[in-house]
Amino acid sequence: xxxxxxxxxxxxxxxxxxxxxxxxxxxxxxxxxxxxxxxxxxxxxxxxxxxxxxxxxxxxxxxxxxxxxxxxxxxxxxxxxxxxxxxxxxxxxxxxxxxxxxxxxxxxxxxxxxxxxxxxxxxxxxxxxxxxxxxxxxxxxxxxxxxxxxxxxxxxxxxxxxxxxxxxxxxxxxxxxxxxxxxxxxxxxxxxxxxxxxxxxxxxxxxxxxxxxxxxxx
Amino acid sequence: xxxxxxxxxxxxxxxxxxxxxxxxxxxxxxxxxxxxxxxxxxxxxxxxxxxxxxxxxxxxxxxxxxxxxxxxxxxxxxxxxxxxxxxxxxxxxxxxxxxxxxxxxxxxxxxxxxxxxxxxxxxxxxxxxxxxxxxxxxxxxxxxxxxxxxxxxxxxxxxxxxxxxxxxxxxxxxxxxxxxxxxxxxxxxxxxxxxxxxxxxxxxxxxxxxxxxxxxxx
DNA sequence: TGTACATCAGTGAACGCGCGTTCACTGATGTAC
DNA sequence: TGTACATCAGTGAACGCGCGTTCACTGATGTAC
Numbered sequence: 001x002x003x004x005x006x007x008x009x010x011x012x013x014x015x016x017x018x019x020x021x022x023x024x025x026x027x028x029x030x031x032x033x034x035x036x037x038x039x040x041x042x043x044x045x046x047x048x049x050x051x052x053x054x055x056x057x058x059x060x061x062x063x064x065x066x067x068x069x070x071x072x073x074x075x076x077x078x079x080x081x082x083x084x085x086x087x088x089x090x091x092x093x094x095x096x097x098x099x100x101x102x103x104x105x106x107x108x109x110x111x112x113x114x115x116x117x118x119x120x121x122x123x124x125x126x127x128x129x130x131x132x133x134x135x136x137x138x139x140x141x142x143x144x145x146x147x148x149x150x151x152x153x154x155x156x157x158x159x160x161x162x163x164x165x166x167x168x169x170x171x172x173x174x175x176x177x178x179x180x181x182x183x184x185x186x187x188x189x190x191x192x193x194x195x196x197x198x199x200x201x202x203x204x205x206x207x208x209x210x211x212x213x214x215x216x217x218x
Numbered sequence: 219x220x221x222x223x224x225x226x227x228x229x230x231x232x233x234x235x236x237x238x239x240x241x242x243x244x245x246x247x248x249x250x251x252x253x254x255x256x257x258x259x260x261x262x263x264x265x266x267x268x269x270x271x272x273x274x275x276x277x278x279x280x281x282x283x284x285x286x287x288x289x290x291x292x293x294x295x296x297x298x299x300x301x302x303x304x305x306x307x308x309x310x311x312x313x314x315x316x317x318x319x320x321x322x323x324x325x326x327x328x329x330x331x332x333x334x335x336x337x338x339x340x341x342x343x344x345x346x347x348x349x350x351x352x353x354x355x356x357x358x359x360x361x362x363x364x365x366x367x368x369x370x371x372x373x374x375x376x377x378x379x380x381x382x383x384x385x386x387x388x389x390x391x392x393x394x395x396x397x398x399x400x401x402x403x404x405x406x407x408x409x410x411x412x413x414x415x416x417x418x419x420x421x422x423x424x425x426x427x428x429x430x431x432x433x434x435x436x
Numbered sequence: 437t438g439t440a441c442a443t444c445a446g447t448g449a450a451c452g453c454g455c456g457t458t459c460a461c462t463g464a465t466g467t468a469c
Numbered sequence: 470t471g472t473a474c475a476t477c478a479g480t481g482a483a484c485g486c487g488c489g490t491t492c493a494c495t496g497a498t499g500t501a502c
Contacts, residue, residue, distance in 0.1 A: 027455065028455080028456065028457090029454080039456095040458080043456080043457060043458080048456080048457080
């Protein structure tokens with residue numbers, strides 16, 4: 001990968017920097033200088049910073065969604081039951097990838113996912129919905145079967161809450177790790193944190209839905 | 219408030235814009251033009267944008283932490299038990315304030331809290347720890363008594379996860395509301411969402427802690 | 437009471453900086469005849 | 470085989486823009502003598 005082409009070097013570097021600092025906070029100058037390519041190369045190959053972001057998404061999400069589809073096939077074929085642990089566990093293991101100790105990978109995945117939702121302009125979200133909406137819907141269906149007592153809309157929001165917990169935590173990892181170290185004298189790897197996250201999210205997603213109406217509906 | 223002084227007009231406007239778009243995304247020109255004051259007035263009265271952010275925090279958090287202290291006094295005096303619902307409920311009601319239908323207020327509170335943690339430079343976090351660390355520690359103590367089975371460090375992380383769920387959701391409210399409307403044909407107010415959040419967070423915080431060691435410890 | 441000076445809120449214009457983007461250009465490789 | 474042209478990856482420098490900040494300045498109010 002040291003001698004990879006310009007396009008791949010840009011994508012490799014951009015992926016890491018975007019995950020570490022976010023899209024807006026990562027300048028093209030930072031990417032190109034770290035990648036050892038000319039500043040103008042990004043606009044030459046991708047057309048714009050926005051298009052580079054989209055390309056990073058595509059290169060990352062395409063293999064992920066294929067793997068997720070395969071895992072769900074496998075799950076259905078072998079009769080593994082739909083429980084919140086199983087469904088979320090699949091996503092987490094895929095997000096951590098084959099290198100569960102690589103602190104970057106899960107952060108990249110969830111941070112990219114999160115940016116897609118919080119992006120004010122819709123085009124990125126629209127792109128993702130078009131290309132990856134089917135897998136996401138399939139995942140949500142399994143989750144719904146795992147917690148049939150939670151109405152779809154409630155589940156929609158709980159998935160958002162979960163995404164928020166994951167993204168916020170992984171985004172602020174550096175700060176949080178130093179607090180964790182100061183208060184408890186203990187380091188915390190990404191793998192540790194995702195293992196702490198799973199029970200928390202499962203507890204939240206399968207929580208009982210209060211049956212009183214939500215708000216002033218007599 | 220229409221005829222308030224320059225300093226208050228800046229603070230009022232900055233608070234709203236910071237909550238809507240975040241600190242980095244809100245320019246001094248946006249604040250001063252909306253507030254109807256001169257651009258240079260911010261640096262004249264506060265010294266820098268960073269100091270303005272700190273002033274917004276102070277004006278918001280001082281009454282909040284006083285009210286929280288009072289509520290915890292009240293709770294202890296009247297013998298209301300420490301349950302996750304009660305402890306989180308207090309925070310939520312205070313964050314929503316006296317106007318539970320004001321979509322801004324909760325967003326301001328949680329977004330400000332969140333920025334304090336995710337800020338890469340420590341000075342803002344240090345400032346908050348000095349001025350509001352005591353109330354926060356008291357809150358965490360009550361939460362610990364509400365879920366005695368969860369070790370302190372696990373609880374620390376679960377509070378982070380909760381913060382993340384709240385902040386991420388409220389930050390992306392505009393986007394999420396349009397998705398919610400498109401998929402379920404239903405509007406969602408901030409008050410609705412905080413009501414959905416409470417059971418989710420309670421479920422997550424009181425989830426059982428897996429007793430197997432976390433990672434490769436034999 | 438009048439005058440000189442100090443203080444202070446507020447202003448308009450400019451400064452330097454980093455940003456994404458653009459543009460004219462180079463040099464290597466492929467293709468047509 | 471040689472020559473003219475086309476294509477394309479990559480480059481260095483500049484562009485315009487919005488940003489936070491700075492600076493000289495104004496005008497009103499207070500204070501000293």
